[in-house]
Amino acid sequence: xxxxxxxxxxxxxxxxxxxxxxxxxxxxxxxxxxxxxxxxxxxxxxxxxxxxxxxxxxxxxxxxxxxxxxxxxxxxxxxxxxxxxxxxxxxxxxxxxxxxxxxxxxxxxxxxxx
Amino acid sequence: xxxxxxxxxxxxxxxxxxxxxxxxxxxxxxxxxxxxxxxxxxxxxxxxxxxxxxxxxxxxxxxxxxxxxxxxxxxxxxxxxxxxxxxxxxxxxxxxxxxxxxxxxxxxxxxxx
Numbered sequence: 001x002x003x004x005x006x007x008x009x010x011x012x013x014x015x016x017x018x019x020x021x022x023x024x025x026x027x028x029x030x031x032x033x034x035x036x037x038x039x040x041x042x043x044x045x046x047x048x049x050x051x052x053x054x055x056x057x058x059x060x061x062x063x064x065x066x067x068x069x070x071x072x073x074x075x076x077x078x079x080x081x082x083x084x085x086x087x088x089x090x091x092x093x094x095x096x097x098x099x100x101x102x103x104x105x106x107x108x109x110x111x112x113x114x
Numbered sequence: 115x116x117x118x119x120x121x122x123x124x125x126x127x128x129x130x131x132x133x134x135x136x137x138x139x140x141x142x143x144x145x146x147x148x149x150x151x152x153x154x155x156x157x158x159x160x161x162x163x164x165x166x167x168x169x170x171x172x173x174x175x176x177x178x179x180x181x182x183x184x185x186x187x188x189x190x191x192x193x194x195x196x197x198x199x200x201x202x203x204x205x206x207x208x209x210x211x212x213x214x215x216x217x218x219x220x221x222x223x224x225x226x227x
Contacts, residue, residue, distance in 0.1 A: 031213055042116070042204060043157065045215040088156065092212060101170045102216070104149075104157040 002027050002093045006105035014113050019076040021108035023089035030094040032065055032072045033102065038085040046074075046087075069094070079112045086110070117141065118219035120205050126225045132193040135222045139186055139207030145169065146188040147206040147216060148180055157204065163188055164211055195226045 003026040013019050023032065031050045035043040047056055049065035049072060056063045062075045072089055086107040093103070117140035127133055139146050148160040159172035163182035174180075177195075182188045192199060202221045208214035 033215065035218075042218040042220055043206075043216075044116070045217065048213070048215060050213070090157075101159055101162075101172060102147075103159065106156040 002091070002101075002103050004089060004091050004103045004105040006089055006108055008108055009106065010109050010111070012111045012113060013079050015081060016078050019079050019083070019110055021074050021087050021089075021110075023072045023074075023091070023105050025070045025091045025093075025103075027070070027093045029069050029091040032089055032091045034063060034072075034074055035088045035090060035104075036085050037088065037107070041085075043088060076110075079110070081112050081114055084110060084112050116217040116219060118205060118207050118217050120203075120219035120222050122222060123220065124223050124225075126227065127195060128227055129195055129197060131195050131226075132191065133195065133224065135190040135192070135203055135205075135224075137188045137190070137205030137207075137219060139188070139205075140217050143207035143209050143217070144186065145208045145211055145214070146182055146186070147208070148174075148188070148190050149204040149206065151202040151204060151221075152200075155201075160190070162211075169211060192224070197226050200224055200226045 005024045033048045034046040037043045054065040060077045086109045088107045089105045090102045119138045144165045147162045149157045160174040162170040180190045204221045206216040206218045208216045
C-alpha cells in the first residue's frame with residue numbers, strides 16, 4: 001500500500017534558526033496536505049498543494065511540492081517558540097485503488113529552544 | 115475551536131469491554147473520518163463516511179465498526195478491547211471527499227487496563 005515517509009522524526013533548533021521537514025511518498029500523489037499538532041492538541045490544517053512544482057508561502061512557512069509529485073517539504077524561517085509541535089504531511093495517491101484515502105506521514109516533532 | 119466535537123474526552127475501560135466514541139462534524143460538513151494515534155505514532159486512518167455511506171476504509175480492525183447517522187454525527191464502536199487499543203482517537207470532518215481540508219476534533223483518549 002501507499003507509504004508516506006517523513007524525516008527527520010525529531011528536530012531541536014535554537015529560536016531563530018531555520019527548520020525543514022521532508023515528506024516522501026512511495027507513489028505519485030494527487031495532492032498533499034500539511035497539518036500541525038501542538039503538544040496535547042489536535043492536528044490543524046495548514047495548507048494543500050496540488051500542482052507539480054507548486055510553492056506556497058504563509059508568512060515564515062514555505063511549502064513545496066516536488067516536480068514528480070512524490071515529495072514535499074515544509075521550511076520554517078527564523079523559528080519561534082510558537083512553532084513548537086509536530087508537523088505532518090498527508091498525501092493522497094493518484095491511483096484509483098487508494099485515491100480516497102489520505103495517508104499521513106509519521107510526523108516531525110519540532111522543539112524550539114529559547 | 116475546529117467546530118468538530120467528540121465525546122467523551124477520556125475513557126478508561128477494561129480488556130474485553132466494548133465502547134462507543136461519538137463525533138459531531140462541523141456544521142455543513144458531509145464527510146467524517148476516524149483516526150487512531152498511538153503514543154509517538156502518526157495518524158492511522160481507520161474509516162471515512164460521506165453523507166451516511168462508507169467511503170473509504172483504512173487499517174480498521176474487524177473488532178472496530180463505525181457508522182454515520184442521518185444527522186451526520188458518527189460513532190466508532192470498539193469491541194473486545196485489548197491493551198494495544200489504548201490510543202487517542204480523532205474524528206475529523208470535511209465539506210467533501212478528496213481535495214478538502216480536514217478539521218479535527220479534540221480527540222478521545224482511550225485507556226484499556
